[in-house]
Each structure stands twice: as C-alpha cells, then as structure tokens.
Amino acid sequence: MSTMRSLSDFGFIKNRVFEAIVSTYGADGMPNAAPMGVMIDDTHQLIIRPYTKSQTYRNVLLRGCAVVNLTSNPMIYYKTVFKDANPDSKIPFEWFERSHLVDAPKLKIVDVCIEAKMIKVEDFEKDRARVLCKVEKIDPIVRTYPRAYCRAPFAVIESIIHATRIKVFLSNDKKEKAEELIDLIKHYDALTRRVAPDSAYTKIIADILLRIEAWKARLKSE
Ligand SMILES: Cc1cc2nc3c(=O)[nH]c(=O)nc-3n(C[C@H](O)[C@H](O)[C@H](O)COP(=O)(O)O)c2cc1C
Structure with missing residues (x-):
C-alpha cells in the first residue's frame, strides 16, 4: 500500500519548503536525527539541503540514504535540534527503529516516514549541500482523529x-x-x-x- 502513495498525497508541492526530521546512521551505527527543510523537484525526488558541518550530511554521504520523518510535534524538533536537552545528551535510542529498504533508522513517533536513497550531491550556498534523493517507501502512520488547532x-x-x-x-x-x-x-x-x-x-x-x-x-x- 505504502509504495503506491506519492509525496503529493502528504501535501508536498514544488517550490515549497517543508520542515521534517531527517534520520540517519553514523559510522559507529548510532542513529541520529535532526530537523531539516525538505523540498521536491519536478519528478517528485526529495531535496535535502544540509550544512556540510552537520552530522546528518556526513551520515547521508556515508550511507547513501536517509529517512525523512514528517511530524508537527514540537518536542521532536526540540530534542533533535538540541541534543543536550536529552538524557546523556543523546536522542533516546527507543525513538528509532530499522527501516525496511534503506540503511537509515526511522522515527517511531511521527506521522509519516519517507525512506529515501541518495542520487546526487551538489554544492548549494556556502557550507551547504543539495542532496537529491529517490523515494523508496512512504509509510504513513494512521491517526484515528484529526487534531484540534492550537x-x-x-x-x-x-x-x-x-x-x-x-x-x-x-x-x-x-x-x-x-x-x-x-x-x-x-x-x-x-x-x-x-x-x-x-x-x-x-x-x-x-x-x-x-x-x-x-x-x-x-x-x-x-
Ligand atoms: C525546523 C528546522 C529546519 C532546519 N533546516 C535545516 C536545513 O535545511 N539544513 C541544515 O543543515 N540545518 C537545518 N536546521 C538546523 C539543524 O537541524 C541543526 O543544525 C542540527 O543541530 C543539525 O544536527 P546534526 O549535526 O545532528 O545533523 C534546521 C533546524 C530546524 C529547527
């Protein structure tokens, strides 16, 4: 069911930036996650634009893949951007699980997990790269009720x-x-x-x- 879905089913539109949490494995096999803006191109490939200093960039280059997790839960943004806000300054291990098709972890507590493989890396601005990724699998985590707006x-x-x-x-x-x-x-x-x-x-x-x-x-x- 999930591979039949397209990014536009989840609101993705060209020329818009959507905020997401990008999860990856490091060289030591440890899972990592960080908020990143993501976009799509004409052919519905995903574009991530990590700073080259970020752990996420190093991990994506190393493993050639990432999971783009969609959520509007501020706690996940907070704990993945400020790693020191977690116990022992590490994002809880139990937040992650293995993905199906890529060598990157996915987050359990989000709305949608998009497994993606890197196709191409280009320079983008100073100290920033543009990583083009092919979507391998989209896993929506179904919620029973919509949420009231606060x-x-x-x-x-x-x-x-x-x-x-x-x-x-x-x-x-x-x-x-x-x-x-x-x-x-x-x-x-x-x-x-x-x-x-x-x-x-x-x-x-x-x-x-x-x-x-x-x-x-x-x-x-x-
Ligand atoms: C909503 C949001 C969007 C962000 N978008 C990006 C981005 O597109 N590229 C980037 O490199 N950093 C972005 N950041 C900052 C990174 O999340 C931050 O530098 C993080 O510490 C990188 O973690 P890492 O070193 O584990 O990869 C964003 C932060 C937030 C809160």
Whole structure:
C-alpha cells in the first residue's frame, strides 16, 4: 500500500519548503536525527539541503540514504535540534527503529516516514549541500482523529527555527539580525503563555530564551 502513495498525497508541492526530521546512521551505527527543510523537484525526488558541518550530511554521504520523518510535534524538533536537552545528551535510542529498504533508522513517533536513497550531491550556498534523493517507501502512520488547532505547538517550532539561526547570527557578529529574531521568540513566548499556560510548550520556549542568554554571555567572555 505504502509504495503506491506519492509525496503529493502528504501535501508536498514544488517550490515549497517543508520542515521534517531527517534520520540517519553514523559510522559507529548510532542513529541520529535532526530537523531539516525538505523540498521536491519536478519528478517528485526529495531535496535535502544540509550544512556540510552537520552530522546528518556526513551520515547521508556515508550511507547513501536517509529517512525523512514528517511530524508537527514540537518536542521532536526540540530534542533533535538540541541534543543536550536529552538524557546523556543523546536522542533516546527507543525513538528509532530499522527501516525496511534503506540503511537509515526511522522515527517511531511521527506521522509519516519517507525512506529515501541518495542520487546526487551538489554544492548549494556556502557550507551547504543539495542532496537529491529517490523515494523508496512512504509509510504513513494512521491517526484515528484529526487534531484540534492550537497556536502553541507552531509557535514553539517557529521559536526553535529562529533559535538555530540566532546562534549562527550571534557567532557571525550579526547582532541586529539576531535581535530581530529574539524579539519574535519573545512574542511567541507571550502567545504560548496565553494559549497554553504552564505547558511543555512554555517550558521549551523558556529554555530557548535561556540558551540564547548563555550564547550571548559566552560570546562576551571570549
Ligand atoms: C525546523 C528546522 C529546519 C532546519 N533546516 C535545516 C536545513 O535545511 N539544513 C541544515 O543543515 N540545518 C537545518 N536546521 C538546523 C539543524 O537541524 C541543526 O543544525 C542540527 O543541530 C543539525 O544536527 P546534526 O549535526 O545532528 O545533523 C534546521 C533546524 C530546524 C529547527
């Protein structure tokens, strides 16, 4: 059933970036996962654009494949981007399982797993690659009910995305750009406290704001 599905069944459209969690195995066989933006091309091949410094890039090159996991659960974004937010700074092993067709793990707790094999790697921007992948298998994990919309999880995912960019801007001395994004996170902080007070969501944004303070303090002391 799953191989008959196409990426467009899951909302993929050309020229749009979709956020996903890309999971891979490292040289030591350890599973890894990180949020990445993914796109499709004319022929419905998947495009991933990892920074060449990332573990994900090294793993995709090594194993020639990846799993693109679709989810809107902010906790998964948070724990896969900030590895040190996990016990022992490692994403829990039990979050992963073996895939069917590729040498990359899939995440158990997501909505859709897309197993993909690397076809081609090209340079893209400075320090970034464009990896074209062929879809081998699409595994939807069926949910019985649609979910009611709450603004908090989306505010958290936006804040996590901004945080990863703020870290880069601060280390490149682009303070103004960093401050613009920090203001946005503060806005999401207030929103989340309003629509989901004392929740896992407010805790994640509070943690992000603390991380930003720590990044700033570290840069000042250097
Ligand atoms: C929603 C979201 C999208 C992201 N998209 C990308 C991306 O397209 N390419 C990239 O290299 N990093 C992206 N990042 C940042 C990486 O997830 C982050 O650098 C991560 O630490 C890389 O982990 P790794 O070294 O285990 O691969 C994104 C982060 C978030 C939160």
